[in-house]
Amino acid sequence: xxxxxxxxxxxxxxxxxxxxxxxxxxxxxxxxxxxxxxxxxxxxxxxxxxxxxxxxxxxxxxxxxxxxxxxxxxxxxxxxxxxxxxxxxxxxxxxxxxxxxxxxxxxxxxxxxxxxxxxxxxxxxxxxxxxxxxxxxxxxxxxxxxxxxxxxxxxxxxxxxxxxxxxxxxxxxxxxxxxxxxxxxxxxxxxxxxxxxxxxxxxxxxxxxxxxxxxxxxxxxxxxxxxxxxxxxxxxxxxxxxxxxxxxxxxxxxxxxxxxxxxxxxxxxxxxxxxxxxxxxxxxxxxxxxxxxxxxxxxxxxxxxxxxxxxxxxxxxxxxxxxxxxxxxxxxxxxxxxxxxxxxxxxxxxxxxxxxxxxxxxxxxxxxxxxxxxxxxxxxxxxxxxxxxxxxxxxxxxxxxxxx
Amino acid sequence: xxxxxxxxxxxxxxxxxxxxxxxxxxxxxxxxxxxxxxxxxxxxxxxxxxxxxxxxxxxxxxxxxxxxxxxxxxxxxxxxxxxxxxxxxxxxxxxxxxxxxxxxxxxxxxxxxxxxxxxxxxxxxxxxxxxxxxxxxxxxxxxxxxxxxxxxxxxxxxxxxxxxxxxxxxxxxxxxxxxxxxxxxxxxxxxxxxxxxxxxxxxxxxxxxxxxxxxxxxxxxxxxxxxxxxxxxxxxxxxxxxxxxxxxxxxxxxxxxxxxxxxxxxxxxxxxxxxxxxxxxxxxxxxxxxxxx
Numbered sequence: 001x002x003x004x005x006x007x008x009x010x011x012x013x014x015x016x017x018x019x020x021x022x023x024x025x026x027x028x029x030x031x032x033x034x035x036x037x038x039x040x041x042x043x044x045x046x047x048x049x050x051x052x053x054x055x056x057x058x059x060x061x062x063x064x065x066x067x068x069x070x071x072x073x074x075x076x077x078x079x080x081x082x083x084x085x086x087x088x089x090x091x092x093x094x095x096x097x098x099x100x101x102x103x104x105x106x107x108x109x110x111x112x113x114x115x116x117x118x119x120x121x122x123x124x125x126x127x128x129x130x131x132x133x134x135x136x137x138x139x140x141x142x143x144x145x146x147x148x149x150x151x152x153x154x155x156x157x158x159x160x161x162x163x164x165x166x167x168x169x170x171x172x173x174x175x176x177x178x179x180x181x182x183x184x185x186x187x188x189x190x191x192x193x194x195x196x197x198x199x200x201x202x203x204x205x206x207x208x209x210x211x212x213x214x215x216x217x218x219x220x221x222x223x224x225x226x227x228x229x230x231x232x233x234x235x236x237x238x239x240x241x242x243x244x245x246x247x248x249x250x251x252x253x254x255x256x257x258x259x260x261x262x263x264x265x266x267x268x269x270x271x272x273x274x275x276x277x278x279x280x281x282x283x284x285x286x287x288x289x290x291x292x293x294x295x296x297x298x299x300x301x302x303x304x305x306x307x308x309x310x311x312x313x314x315x316x317x318x319x320x321x322x323x324x325x326x327x328x329x330x331x332x333x334x335x336x337x338x339x340x341x342x343x344x345x346x347x348x349x350x351x352x353x354x355x356x357x358x359x360x361x362x363x364x365x366x367x368x369x370x371x372x373x374x375x376x377x378x379x380x381x382x383x384x385x386x387x388x389x390x391x392x393x394x395x396x397x398x399x400x401x402x403x404x
Numbered sequence: 405x406x407x408x409x410x411x412x413x414x415x416x417x418x419x420x421x422x423x424x425x426x427x428x429x430x431x432x433x434x435x436x437x438x439x440x441x442x443x444x445x446x447x448x449x450x451x452x453x454x455x456x457x458x459x460x461x462x463x464x465x466x467x468x469x470x471x472x473x474x475x476x477x478x479x480x481x482x483x484x485x486x487x488x489x490x491x492x493x494x495x496x497x498x499x500x501x502x503x504x505x506x507x508x509x510x511x512x513x514x515x516x517x518x519x520x521x522x523x524x525x526x527x528x529x530x531x532x533x534x535x536x537x538x539x540x541x542x543x544x545x546x547x548x549x550x551x552x553x554x555x556x557x558x559x560x561x562x563x564x565x566x567x568x569x570x571x572x573x574x575x576x577x578x579x580x581x582x583x584x585x586x587x588x589x590x591x592x593x594x595x596x597x598x599x600x601x602x603x604x605x606x607x608x609x610x611x612x613x614x615x616x617x618x619x620x621x622x623x624x625x626x627x628x629x630x631x632x633x634x635x636x637x638x639x640x641x642x643x644x645x646x647x648x649x650x651x652x653x654x655x656x657x658x659x660x661x662x663x664x665x666x667x668x669x670x671x672x673x674x675x676x677x678x679x680x681x682x683x684x685x686x687x688x689x690x691x692x693x694x695x696x697x
Contacts, residue, residue: 055591065441065594069417079417079437086595089452089581179482180543192494193486199498200511302636304454308582332679336638 037063040077043102047085050098058085074103158237158379162244165383169248173218174314174342174390181212188213219314219342221245221252221386224300226319227284228258228291234349235287237379238318243268243276245386253309257296258286263306293319294329301336314389315341318376320348327362331369338369343389345372346396352377358400370396410470410574414443420469428612429458429465430605438596439466448554448575450590453598456642458609459578460537462598466576467533476535477521479542485549489559491518512563522553529557529573539589540579547586554592601643603630609643610650617650625650628667628695629674637680649674667692 033041044059065080078099087095183191188211195210223245225238242254246268256262262284270276281287301307315337323330338344346366350356352375358367367373373396375381393399414420420443421436431439439462442449449466451459467474477488497511519527525534536550553559557569577593579585601609607626610617617625629646641649652670653663661669668688675681684691 053587053591058591061445061447061594064445068441068444069437075433076437079434080441082434083438083441083594083596086450086590086593089597092597179480180484180545181482193492196492196494196497199501298636301638304580304582305584336679 039103040066043081043099044085046098046102047087047095050094052085052087052091052095054085077103158240161380161383162240165241165387166244166248168387169221169245170218170250172387172390173221173249175216176219176312176342178215178217180215180217182215184211184213186211218250219312220309221249222310222313222315222341223252223254224297224315224317224319225254225256226258226291226293226317227256227287227289229288230291230320230322231318231349232288234318234376238382239277239280240273241379241382241386243273243280247271253306255300255306256280256284256286257291257293257300258284258289259292259296260286261296261299262286290324291319291322293321293323294327294331294333297333297337298329301333301340307336307340310337310340312340312342314343314345314386316345316347316386318347318382320350321346321363321366322360323362327365330362331365334366334369338371343371344369345374345385345389346370347374347376347382347385349375349377351375352381357403367397367400372396373400410443413469414440416440423469424462424465427465427468429461430601430609430612431462431465432601432605435462435596435598438594442576442594443470443574445594446572448577448593450577450579450585450593450595451598452579452581452595454600454640454642455580456644457598457600458643459598460535463533463535463537463576463578466574467535470533470574472531472533472574474535475521475524475532476537478537479539479546481541481543483542483546486520488520488522488546488549489553490520490523490561492516493518517561517564523559523567525573525575526557526559526567526569529569529571532573534573534575536575536577538580539577540582540585544586547589551586551589551592554589600630600633600640603627606630606643606646610647613647614650614654617654621650621654624667624692624695625653628691631691631695632674632684635684637675637677637683639675639677639680641674645674645676663696664689664692 040063041059044054044062047054062080062084065084066077069076069080071077071080081099082095085095181188183194191210191212198207198210199205223238223242225235225242227235231238242264245252246254246265252265253263254265254268256264264280264283267279267283268276270279301310321330334344348356351373358364358373363373372385372393374385413423417433417436417440420440421431421433424431424436424439438449441447451462453459463476464474492512493516497516500509500511500516521534525532539547539550542550554575557573558566560566577589600606603623603626606629607619607622610622610625611619614622625646629641629649633640649667649670652673653666656666656669657663671681671685671688675684
């Protein structure tokens with residue numbers, strides 16, 4: 001590392017932070033800060049500009065850490081940055097590239113994270129919703145061009161049903177008992193803590209005992225939306241449904257898949273639907289492409305954070321399940337998914353046709369793992385179905401055997 | 405245990421690494437730096453990583469390095485203040501009230517107070533290290549409670565008043581990253597992501613941790629485990645599993661199985677998922693032979 005010989009603390013004095021706009025402000029700051037600390041501060045601001053959440057507290061910890069470590073080499077500064085600025089593990093490569101470009105001034109560090117991975121996974125996890133909203137207002141026209149195409153079939157009727165869906169969703173989702181307890185007037189276990197306080201304040205008399213019982217909370221809802229070419233007619237509706245779901249349910253996660261997997265949940269958290277959908281549309285790279293349902297679902301399951309979300313959740317896959325070629329991977333993925341999920345449902349637009357039968361090899365193979373195989377051709381049938389998730393229904397295989 | 409001043413042990417990241425090695429824990433530079441910074445900056449240390457990369461072991465080694473007791477708080481869904489901070493011993497209180505009869509009695513005395521991990525550490529910050537294990541399993545309410553604790557290091561008990569820590573306690577948090585932690589919590593901590601070690605380090609860890617394993621075996625195990633981890637498994641084996649595998653294979657070999665066969669037979673301690681097992685079994689022979697060769 002010949003570059004290490006350039007101790008950052010001497011040559012840095014002349015260097016400017018890259019692409020800084022507010023020169024005056026920095027001048028002022030430079031007066032109060034030791035000169036060697038300026039690049040450290042600049043690095044924090046650079047990271048912020050690229051959407052890393054870096055707090056002032058972290059930057060001062062970063063400076064303290066660098067002082068504590070010596071710093072004897074650039075490696076020390078790097079370690080200090082990693083430990084105190086805490087980049088999320090999936091953005092580590094990007095972080096490295098920014099570090100290289102800031103402290104070594106190498107401009108060649110083009111950020112292209114995990115390009116060699118077979119199935120690419122995009123997670124907008126750390127992105128800041130407010131910033132997105134502000135950004136979008138400025139360049140709304142360009143961003144929403146994809147959306148316009150999508151929402152060309154915007155009906156008033158759909159809006160009403162979606163609003164109703166959003167309101168009902170939270171109470172209609174299947175419930176489970178939480179480990180947290182709540183006070184209850186009847187049917188529960190003795191709440192010793194409160195009862196004792198009552199007893200003490202009543203001077204030793206034993207009034208009627210106070211009770212607690214375990215709370216019930218709605219289960220998580222996970223929507224996996226197919227955005228491949230064959231689903232083109234329906235993706236716009238599905239995204240609207242997803243937006244209503246995210247707004248209505250306490251815990252919902254939305255992913256799109258085609259040739260790759262994209263998490264769009266935080267984009268859909270924006271309250272305004274058009275903005276949210278435009279943002280989501282911009283995030284998805286594989287509109288109207290092919291489907292690789294098996295591999296993308298396996299990719300979903302291989303990320304512990306995602307697959308743990310499927311655990312105990314109501315999982316609804318919105319796809320025609322037209323898997324080209326070998327469907328062995330799809331079968332494995334569905335088996336694993338159904339083992340994790342509370343209820344696994346597949347909504348296919350093809351089932352809107354009364355002559356539809358699960359006859360393709362892929363559908364026949366995954367039918368035993370499905371709890372429901374339902375009609376996904378219209379918003380009305382989908383919202384109706386999701387609102388009925390809490391009610392038991394016979395397994396998909398039984399129903400479709402009866403039909404055929 | 406001899407009490408050690410934190411500042412004298414943690415003079416540099418290298419010193420920390422050496423002390424950890426003496427406690428049979430091999431830390432890479434980056435982890436040693438994070439531990440050093442956490443101790444010296446007086447911030448909690450947040451360790452994230454896949455299951456089985458040695459997060460809890462790291463906490464134990466840090467406690468040993470400082471010559472302090474480790475107080476462990478295992479998180480789970482629904483954990484609340486009564487499990488983490490303190491609880492009154494209600495039965496004893498009731499008995500005491502009855503026993504006292506007409507006499508005055510203080511039912512909020514120390515003998516009725518059950519100190520849970522956070523309070524235990526608060527009372528003796530110089531003798532204890534707090535480990536909050538698998539914080540991603542707890543819910544948001546508990547995370548908020550913890551955040552409050554970590555910023556002020558004080559607990560208020562309505563009947564007793566506020567208890568403050570005399571010194572800044574050392575706190576280690578671990579997470580399997582099954583969900584995203586609150587940004588505020590990440591911000592407050594020194595952060596380190598523990599990945600799987602490279603083959604060489606893993607071999608060294610196996611040598612250190614396993615009972616009686618030859619160096620060649622440790623190397624082979626490390627190489628084979630690296631290859632296995634690269635495959636798309638539902639549950640990739642951790643370091644603990646690799647150590648177990650080396651141990652099990654050695655035992656089998658002493659019982660008379662030849663080498664490749666011993667590895668194959670002991671696979672049950674390495675891979676504990678039926679699907680993974682059926683996926684890896686056909687290629688296992690080749691992987692082991694490559695690792696041995």
